[in-house]
Amino acid sequence: MQEIDDLEDIPLAVTFSIGSTLLGISTLHIQEIIKVPDITEVPRASSFVLGILNLRGRIVTVFDLGTRLALGSCRKSDESRIIIVDDGSETVGLLVDQVADVIPIHQEAVQPTPANLNSLQGNFFENVYRSSDGLVGLLELDAILNYE
Amino acid sequence: MKSNLTLRVLAIIGITLTVSFAVMGGVCLNLMYGSSLNQQKSNSRQLVSAVKHDILRQMVKGDLKDISGYLSEIKANSNVTDIRIFNSEAIEWSKNSKNEVVATALAAGEPMEFTSEADGKHLLTLALPLVNEEQCKGCHDAKNRFNGALLMTTSLDKERNALFRMMATISGVGAFFFLVILLVLFFFIRKNVVSPIKAICRHVEIIADGDLTTTIESSRSDEIGLLSQDINKMSAGLRTMFSGISAGAHTITSAADYFQGISQAMTGSAERSAVKCQGVAAATEEMSVSMATVAAAMHQATANINMVAAATEEMTSTIDDVARSSGTARTISSQAVERTGRVSEQVIALGKAAREIDKVTETIAAISAQTNLLALNATIEAARAGAAGKGFTVVASEIKELAKQTAAATEGIRERIENIQISTGETVEEIGAIAEIIHEVNEIIATTAVAIDEQSAVARDIASNISQAAYGMKEVNQNVAQTSGVAGSIAEEVSEVNNSVKEISANSSQVLSNAEDLIKLSDHLQRLADQYKLS
Numbered sequence: 252m253q254e255i256d257d258l259e260d261i262p263l264a265v266t267f268s269i270g271s272t273l274l275g276i277s278t279l280h281i282q283e284i285i286k287v288p289d290i291t292e293v294p295r296a297s298s299f300v301l302g303i304l305n306l307r308g309r310i311v312t313v314f315d316l317g318t319r320l321a322l323g324s325c326r327k328s329d330e331s332r333i334i335i336v337d338d339g340s341e342t343v344g345l346l347v348d349q350v351a352d353v354i355p356i357h358q359e360a361v362q363p364t365p366a367n368l369n370s371l372q373g374n375f376f377e378n379v380y381r382s383s384d385g386l387v388g389l390l391e392l393d394a395i396l397n398y399e
Numbered sequence: 400m401k402s403n404l405t406l407r408v409l410a411i412i413g414i415t416l417t418v419s420f421a422v423m424g425g426v427c428l429n430l431m432y433g434s435s436l437n438q439q440k441s442n443s444r445q446l447v448s449a450v451k452h453d454i455l456r457q458m459v460k461g462d463l464k465d466i467s468g469y470l471s472e473i474k475a476n477s478n479v480t481d482i483r484i485f486n487s488e489a490i491e492w493s494k495n496s497k498n499e500v501v502a503t504a505l506a507a508g509e510p511m512e513f514t515s516e517a518d519g520k521h522l523l524t525l526a527l528p529l530v531n532e533e534q535c536k537g538c539h540d541a542k543n544r545f546n547g548a549l550l551m552t553t554s555l556d557k558e559r560n561a562l563f564r565m566m567a568t569i570s571g572v573g574a575f576f577f578l579v580i581l582l583v584l585f586f587f588i589r590k591n592v593v594s595p596i597k598a599i600c601r602h603v604e605i606i607a608d609g610d611l612t613t614t615i616e617s618s619r620s621d622e623i624g625l626l627s628q629d630i631n632k633m634s635a636g637l638r639t640m641f642s643g644i645s646a647g648a649h650t651i652t653s654a655a656d657y658f659q660g661i662s663q664a665m666t667g668s669a670e671r672s673a674v675k676c677q678g679v680a681a682a683t684e685e686m687s688v689s690m691a692t693v694a695a696a697m698h699q700a701t702a703n704i705n706m707v708a709a710a711t712e713e714m715t716s717t718i719d720d721v722a723r724s725s726g727t728a729r730t731i732s733s734q735a736v737e738r739t740g741r742v743s744e745q746v747i748a749l750g751k752a753a754r755e756i757d758k759v760t761e762t763i764a765a766i767s768a769q770t771n772l773l774a775l776n777a778t779i780e781a782a783r784a785g786a787a788g789k790g791f792t793v794v795a796s797e798i799k800e801l802a803k804q805t806a807a808a809t810e811g812i813r814e815r816i817e818n819i820q821i822s823t824g825e826t827v828e829e830i831g832a833i834a835e836i837i838h839e840v841n842e843i844i845a846t847t848a849v850a851i852d853e854q855s856a857v858a859r860d861i862a863s864n865i866s867q868a869a870y871g872m873k874e875v876n877q878n879v880a881q882t883s884g885v886a887g888s889i890a891e892e893v894s895e896v897n898n899s900v901k902e903i904s905a906n907s908s909q910v911l912s913n914a915e916d917l918i919k920l921s922d923h924l925q926r927l928a929d930q931y932k933l934s
Contacts, residue, residue, distance in 0.1 A: 262782075263779070263782045265779065278778075278782045278783070279783075281779050282779075283776045283779065283780075284776055284779070285772075329765075329768070332772070353775055
């Protein structure tokens with residue numbers, strides 16, 4: 252019950268890996284996590300757009316998060332998952348190599364993204380969280396979803 | 400000589416003829432005399448019968464006075480010298496003298512005859528009893544059997560004189576012819592017998608003098624001719640024989656010389672033989688010793704062979720056991736091959752089963768992954784629900800943990816099944832290798848079984864050969880024993896041979912002296928043969 256009480260005010264994040272990189276997304280933006288269904292490719296789309304899928308009647312665009320983050324394309328496997336996110340304006344599916352866990356984000360373990368990392372890679376990272384499994388880069392969803 | 404032979408032949412013939420004539424003459428005379436005497440007797444009986452009849456008639460007439468005149472008349476007219484009448488008491492009628500002859504005839508009751516000689520005259524006397532007949536019983540007493548007897552005497556001189564005359568005539572004629580026959584015989588014998596014998600005698604004298612070249616000329620075919628031919632043959636035979644003797648004497652001389660040489664050589668040989676005999680005797684003794692050694696060795700060899708035979712028989716039975724065992728091993732290894740195959744199949748089946756389990760675990764893994772995803776989504780959904788979703792968040796967390804554990808467990812199962820599969824594959828390979836090895840072992844056992852069968856047959860052959868060898872050894876043993884005995888016999892024989900050689904030596908000396916004698920003898924024979932003229 253203590254844990255339940257603790258959960259009351261602590262935000263959660265879904266952690267996942269692309270290649271060997273451990274990343275996380277706040278559960279506030281996540282609708283659900285699904286297995287990789289059949290994806291219909293979209294011609295003339297961006298390189299990180301894999302295609303579209305039908306999620307219970309809704310058409311969802313699927314991004315290759317690895318390609319989007321320049322970490323190398325994700326390969327489809329039994330471990331591969333699509334995280335369905337919604338920023339309020341649109342719903343997007345993000346393909347990741349493996350979903351790890353849902354962890355609480357304790358504010359004392361959250362550190363800001365190093366400045367040089369920001370300048371180089373754009374504003375994809377909100378901050379960095381030190382978990383028991385290692386450092387987790389918490390992603391800024393708007394930066395990922397907004398592109399020209 | 401000649402006259403002696405002739406005279407002797409003539410004397411024999413003369414004596415023979417004389418004796419035969421004399422005997423024949425005597426027999427003839429005697430028969431003739433007997434015949435005339437019987438004639439005389441017959442005449443006398445008739446006469447006395449007639450006289451008796453006449454007397455009886457005169458008695459019946461009663462004219463007894465004329466009987467004397469009748470008797471005188473009979474005396475005057477015939478050669479009856481005397482006739483007298485007697486009564487039944489053998490007393491002469493008109494006289495008182497008793498006659499013994501008449502008495503004897505009356506007593507006998509039958510006529511009696513006898514001859515007598517008186518005053519140079521040969522007389523035949525006949526006594527006839529007079530039977531008392533019916534006609535007489537008128538006068539005479541009927542009781543008497545005889546009433547009297549007649550005694551009549553006749554002369555035999557007339558017949559005797561005629562016989563003597565005939566004998567003189569026959570003797571004279573016989574003597575004349577006898578002399579004539581002797582004379583003829585004399586000349587015949589002299590010509591046909593004596594002269595040829597004389598010629599043969601002369602020839603034989605020539606042969607006796609040493610001349611064997613002559614022959615007797617004779618064309619006769621009787622015994623003398625045969626004698627001449629035989630003498631010729633004898634002469635030829637003697638000629639051949641003496642030629643042979645002469646040649647033989649030469650041969651004997653040379654042979655005797657040869658004998659001399661031989662006997663000398665033989666003496667030398669005998670001495671050498673004696674030396675060699677001693678050598679042979681020593682060698683035989685050594686052989687006897689060697690044979691004893693061989694016999695001992697053979698005995699040892701026989702014992703060894705018997706041991707080998709026993710060992711071979713044991714080996715044969717052992718090999719048979721091995722053959723049976725190898726057959727059993729073959730069966731067992733075949734069974735092992737079969738079982739290995741079955742095990743292999745079962746292990747493969749086990750692998751398949753493991754793979755099927757793998758599918759199950761995959762399903763479980765998929766389920767756990769799905770469960771995990773569900774728990775994540777539930778957590779997310781509960782977080783979105785805010786305070787109301789807190790309990791659900793806990794449940795989702797529990798489910799997520801469960802899913803994690805399931806996934807870990809499934810992973811463990813999967814790893815183990817992988818291990819099982821690896822092990823199964825390795826096991827199958829190993830079992831295959833084992834099966835191959837067992838198969839090889841099986842083949843090796845089969846080869847071994849064949850080899851052992853062959854070996855068994857060979858061992859049996861060896862066993863039979865060794866038993867034959869043992870039998871052969873036994874025979875060899877016997878032969879060695881016999882040979883040992885024979886070696887002893889040989890030693891004895893050799894000593895006997897040594898004695899014989901000594902005898903030969905002595906005998907050859909004897910032969911030497913005999914050969915010298917023979918040479919002397921042949922010289923003598925040669926001289927004897929040279930005395931005869933042969934050609």
